[in-house]
Amino acid sequence: MLTVFDHPLIKHKLTIMRKKETGTKDFRQNLDEIGGLMVYEVTRDLPLNEIPIETPLCQTIGYEMAKDVVIVPILRAGLGVVNGIQNLIPTARIAHIGMYRDEETLEPHPYFEKYPSNMDEAAVIIVDPMLATGGSSVAAIDMVKKQGATSIKLVCLVGAPEGVKVVEEAHPDVDIYLASLDDHLNEKGYIVPGLGDAGDRIFGTK
Numbered sequence: 001m002l003t004v005f006d007h008p009l010i011k012h013k014l015t016i017m018r019k020k021e022t023g024t025k026d027f028r029q030n031l032d033e034i035g036g037l038m039v040y041e042v043t044r045d046l047p048l049n050e051i052p053i054e055t056p057l058c059q060t061i062g063y064e065m066a067k068d069v070v071i072v073p074i075l076r077a078g079l080g081v082v083n084g085i086q087n088l089i090p091t092a093r094i095a096h097i098g099m100y101r102d103e104e105t106l107e108p109h110p111y112f113e114k115y116p117s118n119m120d121e122a123a124v125i126i127v128d129p130m131l132a133t134g135g136s137s138v139a140a141i142d143m144v145k146k147q148g149a150t151s152i153k154l155v156c157l158v159g160a161p162e163g164v165k166v167v168e169e170a171h172p173d174v175d176i177y178l179a180s181l182d183d184h185l186n187e188k189g190y191i192v193p194g195l196g197d198a199g200d201r202i203f204g205t206k
Ligand SMILES: O=P(O)(O)OC[C@H]1O[C@H](OP(=O)(O)OP(=O)(O)O)[C@H](O)[C@@H]1O
Pocket: 074, 075, 076, 077, 078, 099, 100, 101, 102, 106, 108, 128, 129, 130, 131, 132, 133, 134, 135, 136, 137, 163, 189, 197, 198, 199, 200
């Protein structure tokens, strides 16, 4: 299932991120804020346990999350999405997948992975601002599935139709969430209109 957020706050903040004159500080801040806005919907169907509690007035039934949440940023750019989600789920564990896309072949190259021990039971949320050809997302989903994960969501900011199709075909069980479904990929594999190189803009490396 693909969900594209149609929310004025997200559109406003994403527009700031797209502008070429937006600097690192504002880029990061708006990414943080959009991550926080998206998480409300992304976590809507997480299972709950009913628990008996006592308020100052009486006994009643309360709720607590039934599963641990594991946020999995695809390094580097995915790190920029973690903060906004973690602010709302402070108990979330953080896994890391290091991956870069070869600029010529556009193939993903994993270089690091580290997970908590309970991936098979957790609600796993993979985060990366950009879903371009889909190669990095498919490779990351393959990797978390190898760790036993069965409840997996993919949260990106900007997606290209080509990449969404690739992920949907490879992993039809994974729900995809986007702040925007953009128009197309250019000949260098960049999303158009997009926002440029997300990693470089987050970390100021260009
Ligand atoms: O859908 P794809 O075609 O695979 O492209 C998307 C990937 O490219 C970018 O990472 P990049 O390789 O630039 O690494 P970085 O985050 O370290 O800059 C982006 O953050 C995604 O991970």
